Amino acid sequence: MDTGIVAAIVMLVTWAVWTFGFDAPGIAHLLLTVGVALLVWRVVDRGNPRESR
Numbered sequence: 001m002d003t004g005i006v007a008a009i010v011m012l013v014t015w016a017v018w019t020f021g022f023d024a025p026g027i028a029h030l031l032l033t034v035g036v037a038l039l040v041w042r043v044v045d046r047g048n049p050r051e052s053r
Contacts, residue, residue, distance in 0.1 A: 004042035011035030 015031035018024045 002042050002046065004038055008035045008039035008042065011038070 011031045012035040015024075015028060015035060018028050018031070
C-alpha cells in the first residue's frame with residue numbers, strides 16, 4: 001500500500017474520532033479536507049502508468 005494512502009486513511013480516522021468523540025474545533029475539519037484530497041490524488045495517480053526516464 002502506498003504511504004500517501006495510509007497517511008490519508010490515518011487523517012480520516014483521526015478526524016472521525018476527534019469529531020464524533022470530542023468537541024472538535026472547526027480547524028479539525030481541515031483533516032477531512034486534506035485527507036480526502038490526498039486519498040483521491042493517490043488513487044488517481046496509481047492508475048496512471050509511469051513514464052520511463
